[in-house]
Amino acid sequence: MVAVAVVGASGYGGAELLRALIRHPKARVVGLGSRGHAGAPVGRVWPQLAGAPLPAFAEPEEAARDAEVVFLATPNGVAMELAPRLLAEGKRVVDLSADFRLAAERYRRWYGRAHAAPELLNEAVYGLVELHRPEIRGKRLVANPGCYVTAVSLALAPLAAAGWIEEALVAAASGVSGAGRDAEGTAFAEVNEDYRPYKPAGTHRHTVEIEQNLGRARAQGRWLSTWGEEAPFRVSFTPHLAPMTRGILATAYVRLPAELDAADVGARYAAFYDQEPFVHVSAELPRTKAVLGANRVWITPHRDKRTGWWAVFSALDNLVKGAAGQAVQNMNVMLGLEESLGLEPLGLWP
Amino acid sequence: MVAVAVVGASGYGGAELLRALIRHPKARVVGLGSRGHAGAPVGRVWPQLAGAPLPAFAEPEEAARDAEVVFLATPNGVAMELAPRLLAEGKRVVDLSADFRLAAERYRRWYGRAHAAPELLNEAVYGLVELHRPEIRGKRLVANPGCYVTAVSLALAPLAAAGWIEEALVAAASGVSGAGRDAEGTAFAEVNEDYRPYKPAGTHRHTVEIEQNLGRARAQGRWLSTWGEEAPFRVSFTPHLAPMTRGILATAYVRLPAELDAADVGARYAAFYDQEPFVHVSAELPRTKAVLGANRVWITPHRDKRTGWWAVFSALDNLVKGAAGQAVQNMNVMLGLEESLGLEPLGLWP
Amino acid sequence: MVAVAVVGASGYGGAELLRALIRHPKARVVGLGSRGHAGAPVGRVWPQLAGAPLPAFAEPEEAARDAEVVFLATPNGVAMELAPRLLAEGKRVVDLSADFRLAAERYRRWYGRAHAAPELLNEAVYGLVELHRPEIRGKRLVANPGCYVTAVSLALAPLAAAGWIEEALVAAASGVSGAGRDAEGTAFAEVNEDYRPYKPAGTHRHTVEIEQNLGRARAQGRWLSTWGEEAPFRVSFTPHLAPMTRGILATAYVRLPAELDAADVGARYAAFYDQEPFVHVSAELPRTKAVLGANRVWITPHRDKRTGWWAVFSALDNLVKGAAGQAVQNMNVMLGLEESLGLEPLGLWP
Amino acid sequence: MVAVAVVGASGYGGAELLRALIRHPKARVVGLGSRGHAGAPVGRVWPQLAGAPLPAFAEPEEAARDAEVVFLATPNGVAMELAPRLLAEGKRVVDLSADFRLAAERYRRWYGRAHAAPELLNEAVYGLVELHRPEIRGKRLVANPGCYVTAVSLALAPLAAAGWIEEALVAAASGVSGAGRDAEGTAFAEVNEDYRPYKPAGTHRHTVEIEQNLGRARAQGRWLSTWGEEAPFRVSFTPHLAPMTRGILATAYVRLPAELDAADVGARYAAFYDQEPFVHVSAELPRTKAVLGANRVWITPHRDKRTGWWAVFSALDNLVKGAAGQAVQNMNVMLGLEESLGLEPLGLWP
Helix, strand or coil: CEEEEEECCCCHHHHHHHHHHHHCCCEEEEEEECCCCCCCCHHHHCHHHCCCCCCCEECHHHHHCCCCEEEECCCCCCHHHHHHHHHHCCCEEEECCCCCCCCHHHHHHHHCCCCCCHHHHCCCEECCHHHHHHHHCCCCEEECCCHHHHHHHHHHHHHHHCCCCCEEEEEEEECHHHHCCCCCCCEHHHHCCCCEECCCCCCCCHHHHHHHHHHHHHHHCCCCCCCCCCCCCEEEEEEEECCCCCCEEEEEEEECCCCCCHHHHHHHHHHHHCCCCCEEECCCCCCHHHHCCCCCEEEEEEECCCCCEEEEEEEECCCHHHHHHHHHHHHHHHHCCCCCCCCCCCCCCC | CEEEEEECCCCHHHHHHHHHHHHCCCEEEEEEECCCCCCCCHHHHCHHHCCCCCCCEECHHHHHCCCCEEEECCCCCCHHHHHHHHHHCCCEEEECCCCCCCCHHHHHHHHCCCCCCHHHHCCCEECCHHHHHHHHCCCCEEECCCHHHHHHHHHHHHHHHCCCCCEEEEEEEECHHHHCCCCCCCEHHHHCCCCEECCCCCCCCHHHHHHHHHHHHHHHCCCCCCCCCCCCCEEEEEEEECCCCCCEEEEEEEECCCCCCHHHHHHHHHHHHCCCCCEEECCCCCCHHHHCCCCCEEEEEEECCCCCEEEEEEEECCCHHHHHHHHHHHHHHHHCCCCCCCCCCCCCCC | CEEEEEECCCCHHHHHHHHHHHHCCCEEEEEEECCCCCCCCHHHHCHHHCCCCCCCEECHHHHHCCCCEEEECCCCCCHHHHHHHHHHCCCEEEECCCCCCCCHHHHHHHHCCCCCCHHHHCCCEECCHHHHHHHHCCCCEEECCCHHHHHHHHHHHHHHHCCCCCEEEEEEEECHHHHCCCCCCCEHHHHCCCCEECCCCCCCCHHHHHHHHHHHHHHHCCCCCCCCCCCCCEEEEEEEECCCCCCEEEEEEEECCCCCCHHHHHHHHHHHHCCCCCEEECCCCCCHHHHCCCCCEEEEEEECCCCCEEEEEEEECCCHHHHHHHHHHHHHHHHCCCCCCCCCCCCCCC | CEEEEEECCCCHHHHHHHHHHHHCCCEEEEEEECCCCCCCCHHHHCHHHCCCCCCCEECHHHHHCCCCEEEECCCCCCHHHHHHHHHHCCCEEEECCCCCCCCHHHHHHHHCCCCCCHHHHCCCEECCHHHHHHHHCCCCEEECCCHHHHHHHHHHHHHHHCCCCCEEEEEEEECHHHHCCCCCCCEHHHHCCCCEECCCCCCCCHHHHHHHHHHHHHHHCCCCCCCCCCCCCEEEEEEEECCCCCCEEEEEEEECCCCCCHHHHHHHHHHHHCCCCCEEECCCCCCHHHHCCCCCEEEEEEECCCCCEEEEEEEECCCHHHHHHHHHHHHHHHHCCCCCCCCCCCCCCC
């Protein structure tokens, strides 16, 4: 049994980590960290976990003390403060925030401050397992990808890695849990019956993370190295808030070489993902409900015969394959465990 | 007082027509037509109208008998059967279906059957008031535009009429009321927590209607003639179903001439729409909730500084500005009444 | 035209007051008061009202300056501070909070503090128009009833006034807008798919207000005097939060004299409410959606033939008949205007 | 491994059975039965299960052929036709419908037709495990209880078995999945923002099932025998439809002997349920979201100090503890397996 701690366990990502880890046959949760809830039994913070065999909440440092693996489901900026010590103590870290996803200069530009632990960046690997699996094995520090980023990058990586695209126009919709617990503007009375764009084209921070992934795919092909070569890739990305709790669905418009038809593109996706247990490529269009609660991304490429544009759709549960499920998947790969432990590829319906 | 009848009054478009017409100070509802509900008092079909001063439901022909203006809120294919006789009886017709929106050949191609009243097409005018107002005045037969079409056409017409664009990539989301009452796949248990594309790029019938409008704008400029000149315009359009009852929000990506900046584009929209009571152009991003229940379209152009693409957003209530409100607006223009009678430009919140 | 001001215009009750007052043919909004938003144009606080002909937000005192009637849609405790001066300046006040609904001693017991303006209580009348209309006419200070209270009191008043009941067991459900804007625990992600009781039997403050109304009905009969005689009445009341924005539906169990049958009870309700424009008594069961956006309460009494208990159901929109609509109705009565001005008895569907 | 078949696998109960059985370490699904979908791969009917290791749909008889245990998740009236043959073939049956829950005469009175297999009723046991566990072991035919019935019976059984109550007034709310797939009146556009009663006091068929359970508890005490003694018990039960997919919350008003206080009642519930893995008794009020996806019922008794009435609240997921989860629990008990196999006591949040 691996002793694990979840720091930031009072947020949605933390709750979802606990759901997976309780089910995980080789993990044992030894610490729940939260600055605001230290001392509280888990049921006071999370009614759905009332009575679960979990320790009480504690200060982050204490929660992590006896853990071999620490999940950091903390706001941006916290992990870069905590990770150095955790690593120094010999623990492994899976960081769900943005802290270790970008090179220091890019981080500064998009997050508006200097990186606090740039020396660790070289050691961090980018935890999009389906593109980085080989280099994740055995690592100590994994940067878990952003939710939108996972949906878009997995949708377009086969095309970018084939050298077929270098630009994409993306409109994506997300449920409000992506904003976090008690985020402003997420009151039910103002979200129900509301669909709206936010941080439009060119302004959302996930833009650069998508470009980085697809630029690496262009330069490196099937399997990526985090700090390896990167070709230019341009994304115009606009997220929208949909009146639902969970789920992301991305609609990406791209131009492919004119000679490619549906069979060619289908074969490309099949070759890329056929061995992947958590990627479902299908001619049936994806929908968020089909992946609710599941560690799965559903991808469908579609050609507009009239205009020649391709629309590639992908759906996932932002809290599972877009966050906590992917994080547990990363832990399994880091430790050499069976990759699917604790994870469900099938969803909850209705 | 104008005597009006609503045929198809048991559908959502019909209900919304009644809401506007009850409020309308110069209209009196004299007939509610529905094949399936003839004889029923209005409250049996529409609980929100229980006790309203409205006639009972009747067969369509009977419902229309004493009306000067007949609204046809019927499924595609019905209006082309009913309209010839209604017009022959001297009535005016506002058709909310697709029957009189396209030239006969286009109709055949996209709707898969021959038009049943092609001789009336020349007489029909296309009721997108903000683009066709002059030619609607005094007319007898108006083809009320599609809901998505209204959102996208009003969003892009200023750009097309300026000759700045000839192509657009559109991802739009709609509430489920757009599918009609008891449409398949709209059960709450399968819609809640679901966001999904349908009829993807190149396959939805509203595509050609959008192209037709923007092609006319390119050829004709500010005010359009229904059967006048048309330049080519290409749209790749993908609708999505969002878990909400009402509302459409369209996100349209276009390329503008490189020398244009936000001030130029803002000035263009201002010049185009400043006198329009039901068009709200704003730097604030639109959201469907802000126009719920209102006869209003909210438009925001936005430039992606990194890629040069522009995203133009527009929101409306699919049952109001996208259907029934627009239909009443058309009636007002046809009859020379004040255009805003019966219509509310402000929404319901929360 | 009556000059009116809305203080607390940045809350949901305030927004709904504005929706009614903009439509009101004899009212003109001259002030929007809000401590937190002074200076803001209305569209910055309320997107659905962007562009409406309304003044900017101001400090409460300034907003009220030129008004003849002031609506106080403020948190409990504020009106008792503001009202004395407003009245001294010759204005009329409709208070939507609980400040003037209870006698001083009751207020202290249920709200946990001394009343700040007990000398005004005698002058205040309780604004449940359907029970207090005669005494509201011409008054200067009206205490607008609570939302649950309106639903339950109107449902049971005919029975209490007949001397048939002196106890009721009530389970009611409300949409989350009743909790106010940005209230804790109202995040979409934690409300969607959640139905729950809160402040259970015996602990919600509306209990005493319901008991007071029905006790007065027992003692006084058809038309009530606010500070008149009161008989004992016991209510065990449990509110629940339903995953919706608007609406209250109350289910009240009562025992009626055994000799009464459905016809007797139906006749009683008919005699009581037949002249009331905003009360709909029907054999069809009520539902919140049927009264959404409407100033209407829908009441249905039902006898359980097996057990002899009666269930009386009533539904209303908590923000309209349960708050702002009722407040405008009160203003109309106070001023001797036609009672329905600015109010819609019909709802929005779907 | 036990070979199991699910007949009625295209309904919501069927889908939820599959979710549990796929997870079940000692069960293997060998048949999916559905009259309407024979031949379809599972992913065509259930997108959330696309790619799951399950057989294709088949006619019910074929689906059941190789099974040792057959779950019948079919409409009322089907199981009484299918069960005799299945039992004759040596299979065990868990019936999720109402067919084997009531004695023949009661069935006739509430379901309006004669029972088709009355000779099997004696053999059937009532599968409310927490009240009937001893007699379920080893049985061949289990009648899985109704969803509302489970919530109310478990909430009140400790009180009835103590001889403290013989009457209850119940108002309960359910998500719309309880009505089944594509049930009339469940369109999203008419359910969202709607809360309403249906089949009010005295008319819902679950009334008699609740009375039967609590009457048996009164007569028999802690552990019940299906066809054993029964004392009178009266319930006035009113269900409501809430705008959500899953969940039931029941609010039951009862009178307890005056000398009992909260400690007495708490001790009673503790003694009754402390060993039950799927019953959570708590001073914290229940909510449907806390048990979403979980095989768990959450119960809270509360005393109204002012009136002396007690309100007992209970919440469960209608598709899990109210249907499929309970059915799998029954199978585990029938076969002598560990009772919790395939079942999750913890929920999904948010």
